[in-house]
Amino acid sequence: MIELNRILGANYFFFYNYSASPNIDKVLEHYSNRGLVKVIQWRLPFPVTIVNMTTEEIHYYGQLAVINDCVYRNKGASSFVVNQDIDEFIIPRKQNNWSSMINTLPTKRQNFMFRSAFFRKDWSDVNQSDLSSEDRLLAERYMSVTILKQVREDVVFPAYTRSKWMARPECIEVAGVHNIHIRKNVVKCKTYVLLLAEGLLHHYRSLRNEWK
Incomplete structure (x- = not known):
């Protein structure tokens, strides 16, 4: 996840950690020591459960608080903030990275x-003919779904439904999961919905996914 996003143009990552396995902790520590990752231990003021969540949960562990905390940490520090889950990737359709893509918008x-x-x-x-045997072995070894899974469903969700965003933090007053709720300046901070030929959010999941 980190390496592909670095290729696309991300320079720094914020992870809000409610719980993680020891293996994940080691990976995050590795990138943190390299100056690429900040891990914020995320706790809510009451117990939560990852199974059979009730209406008492704060919208899946307080996502809105997490997102807005990240936005405000990056004001004056980052040109753009990118909001996506660890199983999602914003992929330019014509360019090789986000910067080149934005320059065409x-x-x-x-x-x-x-x-x-x-x-x-x-x-x-992916078909055998589309990957060399060496590349396939590497992709399988590291379970790289972005290489092995290249077919998507026909349905592309409309804007504001499962969509994700990248934005200048100075333009955001209140951010949401799928869009910017309140902009600092409605004239200067307009939102552009990319055409499918320009960019797409790839969401890698199974039919029976643990989270809807």
């Missing part, structure tokens, strides 16, 4: 929204 827009599609992990891997 309307210059008067400061917030960019990406529509989402499911790339199914329970479907067959």
Whole structure:
């Protein structure tokens, strides 16, 4: 997840950790020591459970608080903030990275929204002919779904439904999971919804996913 996003243009990562396995902790520690990751231990003032969540949970462990905390930490520090889950990737359709993609988009827009599609992990891997045997072995060894799973569902969700965004933090007053709720300046901080030919949010999941 980290390496692909670095290729795409991310320079720094914030992880809000409610719980993680020892292996994940080691990976995060490795990147933290390299100056690429900040891990914020995230706790809510009451117990939560990952199974059979009730209406007493604060919207899946306080996502809105997490997102806005990240936005405000990056004001004056980052050109853009990118909001996506660990199983999601914002993929340019014509360029090789986010910076090149943004340079082709309307210059008067400061917030960019990406529509989402499911790339199914329970479907067959990419055809043998599309990967060299060496590349396939590496992808299988590291369980790289972004290489092995290249077929998506036909449905592309409309904007504001499962979409994710990248935006200039100075333009955000209140951020949401799928869009910017309140902009600092409605004239200067307009949102541009990318065409499918420009960019797409790849969401890698199985049919029976633990989270809806």
